[in-house]
Amino acid sequence: MRHFDRDIEHLKELLLRMGAMVEDSINESIRALLERDTAVADRVIAADNAIDQMELEIDQHTIELIAKMQPAAIDLRFVAAAMKITPELERIADLAVDVCERATELNREPPLKPLIDIPQLARIAQDMVRQALDAFVRRDAVLARQVIARDDEVDILTERSFRELLTYMLEDSRNISRAIRLTFIGKYFERIADSATNICEMVVFLAEGKVIKHSNEGA
Amino acid sequence: MTVETRETRAARASASQDETPPGSTKIAVRDFNFYYGDHHVLHDITMEIPAKEVTAFIGPSGCGKSTFIRSINRMNDIIPGSRARGTLTLDEQDLYAPSIDVVALRRKVGMVFQKSNPFPKSVYENVAYGLRIGGVRDRRVLDELVEQSLQRAALWDEVKDRMGSSALALSGGQQQRLCIARALAVDPEVLLMDEPASALDPIATQKIEELIYELKSNYTIVIVTHNMQQAARVSDRTAFFMMGKLVEYDETNTIFMNPTEKLTEDYITGRFG
Numbered sequence: 060m061r062h063f064d065r066d067i068e069h070l071k072e073l074l075l076r077m078g079a080m081v082e083d084s085i086n087e088s089i090r091a092l093l094e095r096d097t098a099v100a101d102r103v104i105a106a107d108n109a110i111d112q113m114e115l116e117i118d119q120h121t122i123e124l125i126a127k128m129q130p131a132a133i134d135l136r137f138v139a140a141a142m143k144i145t146p147e148l149e150r151i152a153d154l155a156v157d158v159c160e161r162a163t164e165l166n167r168e169p170p171l172k173p174l175i176d177i178p179q180l181a182r183i184a185q186d187m188v189r190q191a192l193d194a195f196v197r198r199d200a201v202l203a204r205q206v207i208a209r210d211d212e213v214d215i216l217t218e219r220s221f222r223e224l225l226t227y228m229l230e231d232s233r234n235i236s237r238a239i240r241l242t243f244i245g246k247y248f249e250r251i252a253d254s255a256t257n258i259c260e261m262v263v264f265l266a267e268g269k270v271i272k273h274s275n276e277g278a
Numbered sequence: 279m280t281v282e283t284r285e286t287r288a289a290r291a292s293a294s295q296d297e298t299p300p301g302s303t304k305i306a307v308r309d310f311n312f313y314y315g316d317h318h319v320l321h322d323i324t325m326e327i328p329a330k331e332v333t334a335f336i337g338p339s340g341c342g343k344s345t346f347i348r349s350i351n352r353m354n355d356i357i358p359g360s361r362a363r364g365t366l367t368l369d370e371q372d373l374y375a376p377s378i379d380v381v382a383l384r385r386k387v388g389m390v391f392q393k394s395n396p397f398p399k400s401v402y403e404n405v406a407y408g409l410r411i412g413g414v415r416d417r418r419v420l421d422e423l424v425e426q427s428l429q430r431a432a433l434w435d436e437v438k439d440r441m442g443s444s445a446l447a448l449s450g451g452q453q454q455r456l457c458i459a460r461a462l463a464v465d466p467e468v469l470l471m472d473e474p475a476s477a478l479d480p481i482a483t484q485k486i487e488e489l490i491y492e493l494k495s496n497y498t499i500v501i502v503t504h505n506m507q508q509a510a511r512v513s514d515r516t517a518f519f520m521m522g523k524l525v526e527y528d529e530t531n532t533i534f535m536n537p538t539e540k541l542t543e544d545y546i547t548g549r550f551g
Contacts, residue, residue: 131534131535132535135535136535
């Protein structure tokens, strides 16, 4: 094994550790929302700092790799992918924190309605992140493209949930603050799915050297 | 400066323009094979080298890249028992045709080697040497062309006050640029460089690389290098050779970001063997 391979392995481990932390945050944010558990929400918010530190550590490691090893071809694509994936993971964690903040606010009032679309949306977004990380580990462009294709599903659910919440707002103005908070939450999960899509675009670049971002392919 | 000198300069400048448009084929190679006696060193090389671009040859030691670059100005001819098969053309002229004047060819296709090899003469005489052989006698013309060549090789400012000193007193990097000036003096169209910076320190290397970058607007440059990053920095196209075969030839960006062949990838990422 080349010295460089060990550095690449280490970078991969760091990314996966960060990925696991981020997946945890998503899980727990969904639990905080569905079980109306503010203590869980607080834990997610508190855990975000460790994820931010992880981002800094990975950045540092990636820049050192470029400076010392001057990676080429697949190694270069791996390092470039790592640099693009890390901020996506950090953003996902921030969105999980946002979900928890809105959930905490909602927990201070009685529930507006039973949640149907949002939990489904949350599960898909969570799934997409998990599969995006799997695709990254396996350098699997096929799986990455499948994940990207699910983004349409997410858009439909977000829209549907928004329309439904709108009817609550129109019905009774006392519903507005809770309905808006739920709308935000729907939007946060949609953005988490978008970040998963971005990660998958980098996986395709990693595996095939092809840039599919801002193109029709895979979208 | 006299009026005559300026005229000479203008005449020379126009004469030194290779008319081939940048990017069009300057050197075409078809099924080219090369042998040292029974030893078959190049196998069916087919490629086109574009004008006024930098083409880098990379590959492990013994892969044939130096033999190939030397085939382009028939430097291998001096090795007994060597022979070529296939075609290698410069501006559509077959370089291995019996009618080829090898001396004229080497004026058109200059070469710079790994180890700088200035003549044990003055700086001035090193550059003027080829011109004198070419029949230039007029001192003013010689002065003009020597200065111009040294300017082009980015050496003039460093040596203009020591033109009479021995070339061997220059630093390694300066000697190498002197050899480039000497090659440029006879007005070539193609410049072959066989590891031109491998014996130089990083600063001298950087100067050579800058020079290559500047020269490519007027010359077609082919460079053999062991330094992968150098190939990535200076070249427009890269050819990867292994065991006498051309494995992959593409734009340098493609070779270094997303090569097609597994062998190329293994080589440039250092996963070889």
